[in-house]
Amino acid sequence: MRPGPQPQAPGHCERIFFRVSSNMPARWIVAAVAASCALPYPARCTQFDVSPSVQVSGAHPADVHYEVCAAIDPRNSLHLIAASFRYAPDGRTRTVIYASTDGGKTWRASLDSAALDYTGDPSCAYGPDGAAYYTASLLLPSAARDARRMLLFRSPDGGATWDPPDSLTYTDRESLVVDTTGGPHNGRIYVVGSNRIPRGSPGDVVAFYSTDRGRTFAGPGKRPGFGQGYQTASASNAAIAADGTMAVIFPQSSRQSSEMHIALSTDGGASLTAGAAIAPHIVAGARKGAAQNNLNEVPALAIDCSESLYRNRVYAAWVEGVSGRGQIYFAWSADLGKTWSKARAINDNPPGDGTSQFMPSVAVNRDGVVAVTWYDRRNHPDNLGWDVRLTASPDGGETFAPSVPISTGGMNFREDTYLGPFRERERGVTNNQGRGQHLSVAITNFLFMGGDYAALLADSAGKFHAFWVDNHSGTGQIWTAVIGLAPGVQPSEPARPHSDQIPVGAPRTAAPPREAKGPCQTSPPEADLSHSVALELWNITYDRKSGLLTATARLRNTSGAPSAGPFRVTVTRIDSELGDAAIEDAENACPAVGAQWTFGDALLDTGALGAPKTVSFRLSGGRPFADGRGGYRLTLLTLELQVDQLPR
Numbered sequence: 001m002r003p004g005p006q007p008q009a010p011g012h013c014e015r016i017f018f019r020v021s022s023n024m025p026a027r028w029i030v031a032a033v034a035a036s037c038a039l040p041y042p043a044r045c046t047q048f049d050v051s052p053s054v055q056v057s058g059a060h061p062a063d064v065h066y067e068v069c070a071a072i073d074p075r076n077s078l079h080l081i082a083a084s085f086r087y088a089p090d091g092r093t094r095t096v097i098y099a100s101t102d103g104g105k106t107w108r109a110s111l112d113s114a115a116l117d118y119t120g121d122p123s124c125a126y127g128p129d130g131a132a133y134y135t136a137s138l139l140l141p142s143a144a145r146d147a148r149r150m151l152l153f154r155s156p157d158g159g160a161t162w163d164p165p166d167s168l169t170y171t172d173r174e175s176l177v178v179d180t181t182g183g184p185h186n187g188r189i190y191v192v193g194s195n196r197i198p199r200g201s202p203g204d205v206v207a208f209y210s211t212d213r214g215r216t217f218a219g220p221g222k223r224p225g226f227g228q229g230y231q232t233a234s235a236s237n238a239a240i241a242a243d244g245t246m247a248v249i250f251p252q253s254s255r256q257s258s259e260m261h262i263a264l265s266t267d268g269g270a271s272l273t274a275g276a277a278i279a280p281h282i283v284a285g286a287r288k289g290a291a292q293n294n295l296n297e298v299p300a301l302a303i304d305c306s307e308s309l310y311r312n313r314v315y316a317a318w319v320e321g322v323s324g325r326g327q328i329y330f331a332w333s334a335d336l337g338k339t340w341s342k343a344r345a346i347n348d349n350p351p352g353d354g355t356s357q358f359m360p361s362v363a364v365n366r367d368g369v370v371a372v373t374w375y376d377r378r379n380h381p382d383n384l385g386w387d388v389r390l391t392a393s394p395d396g397g398e399t400f401a402p403s404v405p406i407s408t409g410g411m412n413f414r415e416d417t418y419l420g421p422f423r424e425r426e427r428g429v430t431n432n433q434g435r436g437q438h439l440s441v442a443i444t445n446f447l448f449m450g451g452d453y454a455a456l457l458a459d460s461a462g463k464f465h466a467f468w469v470d471n472h473s474g475t476g477q478i479w480t481a482v483i484g485l486a487p488g489v490q491p492s493e494p495a496r497p498h499s500d501q502i503p504v505g506a507p508r509t510a511a512p513p514r515e516a517k518g519p520c521q522t523s524p525p526e527a528d529l530s531h532s533v534a535l536e537l538w539n540i541t542y543d544r545k546s547g548l549l550t551a552t553a554r555l556r557n558t559s560g561a562p563s564a565g566p567f568r569v570t571v572t573r574i575d576s577e578l579g580d581a582a583i584e585d586a587e588n589a590c591p592a593v594g595a596q597w598t599f600g601d602a603l604l605d606t607g608a609l610g611a612p613k614t615v616s617f618r619l620s621g622g623r624p625f626a627d628g629r630g631g632y633r634l635t636l637l638t639l640e641l642q643v644d645q646l647p648r
Contacts, residue, residue: 047401048390049484053408056082056098056467056478059109063088064421064476065096066444067451070467071124071132073158074180077459078103081110081132081159082467083122084478085451087421087444089539095119095136099159104465104480111153111162119151121452123176123237128187132159133214135168135176135191150174150191152214168217171195171206173298173452175238175248181305183244185268189214192238192248204232205250209269223263223272230254232261237453242305242312245336248272249301249316251281258283260299260318262337278331279343284321285358285449294384294448294632295319295326295358300372308368310396312336315370317360320345326356328374332397346391346400349378356383358449361456363464369394369485371464373406373456384448384625385411388468390483406481409472411450413625415545418475419443422540422636436530436572441540441549441637448625448632450476520590522570526644532559533604533643535569538612542636547579547619549636552612553597555643557604565601565610566646570594573640577633579619598646 057065064087073079078101086096094117099110111134119136126132132155139148150168155161171193179185189210194203204226208219230252238248245266252261252275263275285295299318304310314337320329322345331343347357355377364370370393375386388407391400422441455467463484469476537551557563571593574581586595601610617637625632 047485048392048404050390050404050406051482053406053479053481054104054107055473056100056107056480057084057086057096058107058477059098059112060086060088060096061473061477062475064418065469065478066446066476067122067453068455068467068469068478069122069124069453070455070457070465070480071126072457072459072465073126073130073132074128074460075130076158077461079126079130079158080104080457080465081124081126081134082107082455082478082480083124083134083136084469085120085122085446089421093118093120095122097122097124097134097153097159097162098478101160103459104482110155110159115151115153115165121173123174123191125176125178125189126158126180127178127189127213128180128182130158131156131213133176133178133189134162135174137170137172137174152191154214166214169208169220171208177238177240177246179240179244179246181240181242181244183242185244187211187213188268189217190238190246190265190269191217192246194232194250195220205248205263205272207238207246207248207265207269207272211268219269221265221267221269221271224274237301239301239303239314240305241303241314241336244268247301247303247314247337249278249299249318251283251297251299251318252277260316260331260343262301262314262316262333264337276337276340278316278333278337278340279329281318282321284319284326284356295356296449296452298452300360300362300453302362302364302370304364304368304370304396306364306366306368310334310364310368310370313368313370313396315362315364315397316340317346317362317372317374319358319360325354326358328357328360328372330372330397330400332370334396341397346372347374347376347389348391348400348403349376353378354383355380359386359454359468361454361466363456363458365458365462365464366460367394367462368396369462370397371456371458371483372400373454373466373468375411375450375454375468376403376405379410380412382413382626384413386450386470387411388454388466388470390464390466392464392485406466406483407468407470407472407479409470411470411476412472413448417471417544419447419542419544420540422542437534437641437643439535439537439639439641440635441537441551443634443636445634447634520592520594521588522590522594522596523568523588525570525642526568526646528642529563529567529645530641530643532557532561533563533567534558535639535641535643536609537615544622547622548584549617549619551615553599553615554612555599555601555604555610557606557608560606562606563604564645564648565599565603566648567599567601567610568644568646569597569599570642570644571596571639572642573638574617575638576619577635578623578625580621581637582618582620584616584618585614
């Protein structure tokens, strides 16, 4: 790919032609004048043709989706798969795979069974023969940390049907990639991630590989000095160079420094190089960091395998902490990661914009054009919501075109925004005397960051396919759009302000809590069963406008022997990060500490759940999500309780 003649003077934009054919009849794409001719040549003359957004997860429109991976068949660009976390209204978590056979115009749930219950960290890829592969971590609620496993699913027909899974060694935030280069490792499957088991193991990058279509795996391939003197955060996506070299990017820190790093494997995954520093790195968020910030910390990587001038050029993008906010940093290497260009910000936010940008994805098309997408908050002054933007460079990352919006509607947080499904975030026994229980109801920490990653692909025609999550349909759903380089298409910036530009938090006009008539009348404690019978909250709902939180309360016998009822639950503490919490329906009409409910279960066997009871709470005097210290309030309700056995 060679650009046409240079412009003769600053501010002058000629039509620039890119030859993009190989064995097809010659054709030319004209990159016409872009929004600004003040940019360096030739990126200033690149424009984009963005398709309307298509809903990928329409099979589950009521289920919230977070983080999305995607893959495209190297033999047939009409075949794509995408996978994501899926949170059902009842709070159960699982992953799901969607498939398309028409280039992303329509989608269906392809793998959506009980085999995916309690799975996370989705990653997917296609092999050179069109077979599809999918990995997910299996995190059973009752399993010990060291019992965690990975599941690998195989689809010989490109994602239409899936074989039963095989079990692999667990790695955290694994990346699945398959060599499709036709080289010495063609067809080799890599699973690269962060070593996390057994407990206490060094947190370092490891690689497993398979030469038999994923039926067996060898490894782990490790770096020299594995885990000594440094700590790595969770690895990002791995990528394969044109010569079959496998590369993986990750943040690495020691007592002396924090850097973005890359490690390589030139022997098919049997080992990893010590790695090289890409650039110094200032952490802008935390990988699952909505509790500390609203940004993810997973970098992105792509390698040019085209026949362009930039073949084997490596591209890295990540979130960098700059002046207290996240920006999209970018760097490239022309020698497979040995040396790197100076890292720089490529998000083109207007001067004075203090919002954060995050969730970068990178891809290179057949013509050597590198594109980057990210979640962008310039139209969300609450610094919570986002739109998705894309930019591209036709000259190996030297210059980038002005970014364009590619999403429709975006992610927004209004008074009527669905914030669930909610979960009990903490459980345990409280106070020095060993009496009582502690539980809290929290918003998932993915809500303000959309998970750990999004996706960007390039098809055989040179077009890009972007995948992201937003809630413009009512709940967090997966969306996709196709982006091509096109002549004469003028990108347009949406003029409308988002309605979430108003301060957001808990309800503005919450109804006052019901008051008790006089002091709370609390019955004296009976036989304390707090160590053996626990209160659980199910089917949690929350209406921000009214401040009403309701749940189905049930008792569970957590002991090794039957427990005889009836039981009484007494509130010993109630609190909320998002407002002033009060109890609506206590049987003794108490809205605060001292509120009581009676559960009439005659006998609870070991592990059994008792009869359901609806309980209600109300939050008033709403507080915003942002705490003003760079953190975010996620806890809707905190309770400390005592469970007593009542006399029959």
